[in-house]
């Protein structure tokens with residue numbers, strides 16, 4: 001009986017996905033036998049097929065034959081490494097060519113390893129095990145760097161990257177986008193009254209409530225910092241954004257966590273301020289944040305425990321939506337974010 005490929009717990013609730021690419025079905029069959037027990041094995045017999053499978057199934061590792069008719073392994077590897085969605089998938093080249101220059105060229109175009117055919121199954125398994133382990137460790141570190149430790153939501157760092165990307169996408173496609181800031185009401189008093197640990201529990205509960213309301217893949221919640229959260233709704237117009245905002249606000253109140261020191265409600269509540277654009281608007285993320293912050297300030301000023309979402313105002317229109325009420329600045333948020341634990 002062969003030794004199992006993994007003797008440690010994988011940070012996955014599925015088997016590793018291994019893509020085998022070779023124009024000769026016999027070669028694929030031989031590799032399939034080596035890995036079928038431990039991996040979900042995907043198979044392609046051409047470069048084009050391999051790229052299509054990659055885009056659809058995101059394999060964890062690719063064993064790629066170098067010499068194939070049509071698109072050869074070098075080109076497949078080059079395309080994978082040029083695609084931001086695929087670049088992190090390790091590629092191991094398989095070839096009968098023992099030439100040093102070929103090996104050099106393969107490694108230069110981004111492959112992590114090079115195995116010559118005919119291969120020894122035990123060596124093949126060891127190499128695959130090494131590269132899958134490295135891949136999972138890197139994935140885990142990358143993921144941890146984007147997750148807030150207290151709530152498990154995405155953190156401020158990921159918000160900055162993701163919001164910028166969504167903004168650019170909306171501007172490019174003229175699609176709608178909503179951005180909301182969610183702030184827990186009288187949270188300093190909550191901490192003072194119930195203690196910091198209870199405060200932490202409350203933040204976790206709010207995070208869960210927010211996440212529970214976001215069902216579409218383009219809807220994302222982040223812990224922006226401290227007791228403030230951010231929500232991005234891709235491809236969502238004003239009406240939809242308002243509905244989601246009301247649902248988020250109601251979901252937090254429905255937690256029914258008593259807040260004896262709140263003037264907004266007898267229970268823990270949030271105020272939400274948001275903006276929504278339905279056409280390409282040439283505004284920066286800082287402009288969006290400023291306007292969402294102004295709506296949040298208005299929601300607070302109107303009594304808290306409520307949500308206000310307005311269309312994004314054009315730059316310099318000075319329509320006065322809260323502009324005179326608060327010298328708001330995203331830098332203010334940046335300051336509060338710094339204590340985000």
Ligand SMILES: Nc1nc2c(ncn2[C@@H]2O[C@H](COP(=O)(O)OP(=O)(O)OP(=O)(O)O)[C@@H](O)[C@H]2O)c(=O)[nH]1
Nearest residue numbers: 183184185186187188189191196199200226227341
């Ligand atoms: N327990 C806990 N408290 C936090 C955390 N991060 C920030 N806070 C607290 O959140 C409180 C935020 O207080 P303020 O910014 O004054 O806001 P607020 O009391 O909610 O008042 P309003 O927003 O005007 O309703 C501060 O007391 C912070 O110490 C955290 O991770 N855990």
